[in-house]
Amino acid sequence: MQPIPQTYNPASFPTMHGKAVSIFQPEGKGVQTEFAYIPDDFSGTYVVNVVSNTTKTLTAPPKVDLSAGFAASTNSIVMLGNDGVVRALVYNPKTTTSGGTWQTVSKLPTVNFASITGSNSSAAGSFNSNSSSPVSSSSGQTSQNSAGHSAFIPMSATWAMLVGTGMALLGSLL
Numbered sequence: 001m002q003p004i005p006q007t008y009n010p011a012s013f014p015t016m017h018g019k020a021v022s023i024f025q026p027e028g029k030g031v032q033t034e035f036a037y038i039p040d041d042f043s044g045t046y047v048v049n050v051v052s053n054t055t056k057t058l059t060a061p062p063k064v065d066l067s068a069g070f071a072a073s074t075n076s077i078v079m080l081g082n083d084g085v086v087r088a089l090v091y092n093p094k095t096t097t098s099g100g101t102w103q104t105v106s107k108l109p110t111v112n113f114a115s116i117t118g119s120n121s122s123a124a125g126s127f128n129s130n131s132s133s134p135v136s137s138s139s140g141q142t143s144q145n146s147a148g149h150s151a152f153i154p155m156s157a158t159w160a161m162l163v164g165t166g167m168a169l170l171g172s173l174l
Contacts, residue, residue: 013046014037014043014044016039016040017040018037018038018039019037019038019068019070020038021070021072021077022034022035022072023035023047023077024073025074026074033050033093034047034049034050035047035048035050036048036070036072036077038060038061040066041064042063042064043060044059045057045059045077045100046058047091047093056096056097057098058077058089058091058098058100059089059100059101061087061089063087065079065082065083067081067082068080068081068082072091075090075092076088076090076091077089086104086105087102087103087104088103088105089103090103
């Protein structure tokens with residue numbers, strides 16, 4: 001917390017509700033000094049440096065999706081859309097100054113959620129095995145196991161697994 005309100009540059013910085021995600025330093029290189037902010041109108045992706053009080057204006061996500069979730073690694077900002085599509089914006093704190101292109105990430109590993117929840121769930125990943133439709137909601141995912149019991153998978157666990165495996169894969173693809 002700061003003793004007085006902090007203003008962000010540029011003066012046109014949006015003052016509306018939105019989503020923010022921390023951008024951490026590589027392991028052993030210090031603490032978080034930047035965060036990405038995406039306003040609800042999806043007018044841009046703003047990366048704020050809390051040390052220098054500067055803001056970089058990056059390209060807005062390609063689709064307005066108020067239900068989307070965001071995460072960041074040391075080299076990208078990732079969006080998991082309500083449609084199940086993962087998009088990433090490459091970001092390097094030392095060289096990225098503006099712009100960028102959000103790219104659809106199509107090569108993600110399959111995650112066996114049964115091993116996470118301890119159930120015998122037959123669903124793998126965040127998609128129903130019979131279709132390409134997402135079966136998740138904003139609060140979690142329910143799947144049927146072979147005995148007909150439902151296994152609740154918290155969306156945060158799903159997102160954490162997706163981001164953890166997706167970031168490693170994204171780094172190797174780009």
